[in-house]
Structures are given as C-alpha cells and as structure tokens.
Amino acid sequence: MHTIEFQKRGLPHVHILLWLKPQHKIKTGDDIDKHISAELPDPKLYPKLYEAVSSYMIHGPCGPIDPKSVCMVDGKCSKHFPKKFQNCTAIDDDGFPIYKRRTTKITVTKKGVPLDNGFVVPYNPKLLMKYQGHINVEYCNKSNAIKYLFKYINKGPGRVNVQISKDGGGPDKSQVQDEIKQYYDSRYLTPCEAAWRTFKFDIHDRWPPVVRLGFHLPNQQRVLFKESDDLEEVVQKFSKKETKFLAWMKANKRYPEGRNLTYAEFPSKFVYREGAHEWVPRKRGLSLERVQYIAPGMGEVYYIRVLLTRQRGGDSFESIRAVK
Ligand SMILES: [Zn+2]
Structure with missing residues (x-):
C-alpha cells in the first residue's frame, strides 16, 4: 500500500509498505543486508554509488556540529542521528532492526564537516542507482506500521490563518472584531499539491482488496x-x-x-x-x-x-x- 504526502515545502513524497510472500520473508540480519545498507560504499570500488549515497542519503550535519539544523529538537537530533556503530545487522527483541554501520575511514564532507556511517539513511543500492533520489528503505515487521501510514491520509492538510491589514501595525483596539472572519477555516496548499489534486492522481492505494x-x-x-x-x-x-x-x-x-x-x-x-x-x-x-x-x-x-x-x-x- 502507499500514501502520498505533501510537505510544507511542497514536493510530494510517497510512503510505501510492502508485504513479502512467505518464501521471501526477511528473517535475519543477513537477510536485511541483502536489501538494505546504512553505510557509505568504498568510493574506489563503487564511485557512482558513493556519489549517490553522498548526494541523497546523508542526514545532517546536525547535533553539536550544526545545532540549527531542522531536525534539532531541544538540543537533540529528533531522528537520533548520528547512529551508533555496529559490526553486523541485527534485529532486536522488539523486532526493530539495528543496521550494520562499521567503523571505516570512509566519510563524506558536508558544510565542511566529514560525516561517517553514523549519518547514512538506510537505502537500497539498486533503487538508489535507478532513481537517483532520496529513497529511504527500512525493514519493518510491526503491524502497527500501517497505522502510521493511515495517519497521513487522515490528518488533513496544513492550515494557517493569515491576515493582511492596511496599516501594517499591531492589533488596533479601535477596530471592530469580526467574529465570523475569525472562524474562517482555511488551508494552504502548494502548486505541486494543487496540480496533483486537479489531475485527480491517487493519494493512496492498496492491493490486494x-x-x-x-x-x-x-x-x-x-x-x-x-x-x-x-x-x-x-x-x-x-x-x-x-x-x-x-x-x-x-x-x-x-x-x-x-x-x-x-x-x-x-x-x-x-x-x-x-x-x-x-x-x-x-x-x-x-x-x-x-x-x-x-x-x-x-x-x-x-x-x-x-x-x-x-x-x-x-x-x-x-x-x-x-x-x-
Ligand atoms: Zn539530525
């Protein structure tokens, strides 16, 4: 199943959840390694993949290096980067994956800061090479992941109330309060979303029925x-x-x-x-x-x-x- 979401900056992105047939189920850390990587590849061996991971799959810099990054909440990265180093991929007791992020000398420099495997967003090499864009691929075996996706369909569009006044000053006490206007229910959408809706493209789809x-x-x-x-x-x-x-x-x-x-x-x-x-x-x-x-x-x-x-x-x- 998939849902399409438009973020405030406007471009659509899709969340896709796939169920695998029993014979293809991912059961071990080694199985995960066949599909998902969270490491920078060796630029000498895989120069194009290294280029793609560096361009599209690096989080940050954030934390003490860049405390003003958008992911920072209360002085901490809300997405928990940089991640810990890990010698091999494992699935923890709660069913969550811990991806392999080995200590290597390979880094990529962003805003003058060298970033290591701790900042790599998990990806699938084939998809990344084919589509050349940010495609985060994760292992998930929780049935509640579907709830998370439906939240996107049901939460409704972003809303904001903006008023443009003539004098450009602060609130004028002498002005009559227009209570009806205060109840205006407005939404904002970007040209991307407007076009998507106009063309009646799907916002979500499921298969099988x-x-x-x-x-x-x-x-x-x-x-x-x-x-x-x-x-x-x-x-x-x-x-x-x-x-x-x-x-x-x-x-x-x-x-x-x-x-x-x-x-x-x-x-x-x-x-x-x-x-x-x-x-x-x-x-x-x-x-x-x-x-x-x-x-x-x-x-x-x-x-x-x-x-x-x-x-x-x-x-x-x-x-x-x-x-x-
Ligand atoms: Zn961060």
Missing part, C-alpha cells in the same frame, strides 16, 4: 426494511434471503475443489457474484477476506465464528458444527 465476509445463525440473516412496510410482506420477501454465507454452503455442495478451504480461505479460489448470489471458481486476481468480528459475549453467533476458522467445506449449519 480486502472484503468482509459476513455470517449468521440459521434464519437470522440481516434484512433491511422501512418502518412503513407491511411486516407480513417483509417476512414473505425475506424468508429465503440469500447471503454470501449461505452461498458458500451451496458452493461447497457443488464444487469439490473448495471443500478443503475454510470460509476465510474460500475467496482465494472462488469469487462471489453479488447479483446472482453465488460463488464461482476464480479465474484471475486476488483478494483478502476478513471474517466479520463478533464479541465473545454475543453467544451462539460467536461460536459459529470460532468454528468457521477451523471447519472446512461446510455445506450446512449442521456440517459446520459436526466433528469430522
């Missing part, structure tokens, strides 16, 4: 009707209401190839056709399914959910609760 799978107890399908509707007609109309869940049972009767799947796994091989209320074998594409959450206090319907996470190929309510 996630669909909610509902379920219910026998004859307890959820129905919608108006207060003014005739109740007998409503009962008549909905007495055999089809649902995704009931259609799953029907599909299990019909297609043997789905019987080794749980309800949640079923959409990996089948697609639900809304209009026809039926599951048909999937020809292409992929979607992830989330079985509707039920609080344990809800009783019977909660236990159906528990069974659905285990039972395969259910073709009736009885078969879902049967010990096979």
Whole structure:
C-alpha cells in the first residue's frame, strides 16, 4: 500500500509498505543486508554509488556540529542521528532492526564537516542507482506500521490563518472584531499539491482488496426494511434471503475443489457474484477476506465464528458444527 504526502515545502513524497510472500520473508540480519545498507560504499570500488549515497542519503550535519539544523529538537537530533556503530545487522527483541554501520575511514564532507556511517539513511543500492533520489528503505515487521501510514491520509492538510491589514501595525483596539472572519477555516496548499489534486492522481492505494465476509445463525440473516412496510410482506420477501454465507454452503455442495478451504480461505479460489448470489471458481486476481468480528459475549453467533476458522467445506449449519 502507499500514501502520498505533501510537505510544507511542497514536493510530494510517497510512503510505501510492502508485504513479502512467505518464501521471501526477511528473517535475519543477513537477510536485511541483502536489501538494505546504512553505510557509505568504498568510493574506489563503487564511485557512482558513493556519489549517490553522498548526494541523497546523508542526514545532517546536525547535533553539536550544526545545532540549527531542522531536525534539532531541544538540543537533540529528533531522528537520533548520528547512529551508533555496529559490526553486523541485527534485529532486536522488539523486532526493530539495528543496521550494520562499521567503523571505516570512509566519510563524506558536508558544510565542511566529514560525516561517517553514523549519518547514512538506510537505502537500497539498486533503487538508489535507478532513481537517483532520496529513497529511504527500512525493514519493518510491526503491524502497527500501517497505522502510521493511515495517519497521513487522515490528518488533513496544513492550515494557517493569515491576515493582511492596511496599516501594517499591531492589533488596533479601535477596530471592530469580526467574529465570523475569525472562524474562517482555511488551508494552504502548494502548486505541486494543487496540480496533483486537479489531475485527480491517487493519494493512496492498496492491493490486494480486502472484503468482509459476513455470517449468521440459521434464519437470522440481516434484512433491511422501512418502518412503513407491511411486516407480513417483509417476512414473505425475506424468508429465503440469500447471503454470501449461505452461498458458500451451496458452493461447497457443488464444487469439490473448495471443500478443503475454510470460509476465510474460500475467496482465494472462488469469487462471489453479488447479483446472482453465488460463488464461482476464480479465474484471475486476488483478494483478502476478513471474517466479520463478533464479541465473545454475543453467544451462539460467536461460536459459529470460532468454528468457521477451523471447519472446512461446510455445506450446512449442521456440517459446520459436526466433528469430522
Ligand atoms: Zn539530525
């Protein structure tokens, strides 16, 4: 998934979160080293990469060298640079990576100050060489990282209230207070963001789609009707209401190839056709399914959910609760 953010200085930047397939999962420090580096390469061996890292992936200088740097908060670098030297990459007990930053003699000079591996922002050499720009690549195995990205979508644009007055002086007490004007809700955006919005470019995107799978107890399908509707007609109309869940049972009767799947796994091989209320074998594409959450206090319907996470190929309510 990705989200695009516009910073105050205007240029868009993207945050991308990738999930790896099980066979590609990064499990050890050595695995991380295959994709991510936080060191200055040897300029004799890799002159172009050294050039790119020096140009795009160096943080600072900051700290005592440059206390006025934008990253400095209360006399400290808010991004915790320079980082400690480290002989090999490791993953700590909380799952956070500590990248390899060896003590070498290789430095890059910024604002007259030589900076070492402690100031390198983690990068992927291939991406950096291809795109020639600041691309920070990090290992992350925390599910809450996704929350961090959604914060960007939801936090809204930067806002500021500015007033331009004729006399250019301070607040004039004799002036009438215009309370309506004080409630103006304004936003500012840069030409980059304005253009992005005008062209209707995506601000975020996700793949694969996630669909909610509902379920219910026998004859307890959820129905919608108006207060003014005739109740007998409503009962008549909905007495055999089809649902995704009931259609799953029907599909299990019909297609043997789905019987080794749980309800949640079923959409990996089948697609639900809304209009026809039926599951048909999937020809292409992929979607992830989330079985509707039920609080344990809800009783019977909660236990159906528990069974659905285990039972395969259910073709009736009885078969879902049967010990096979
Ligand atoms: Zn800093």
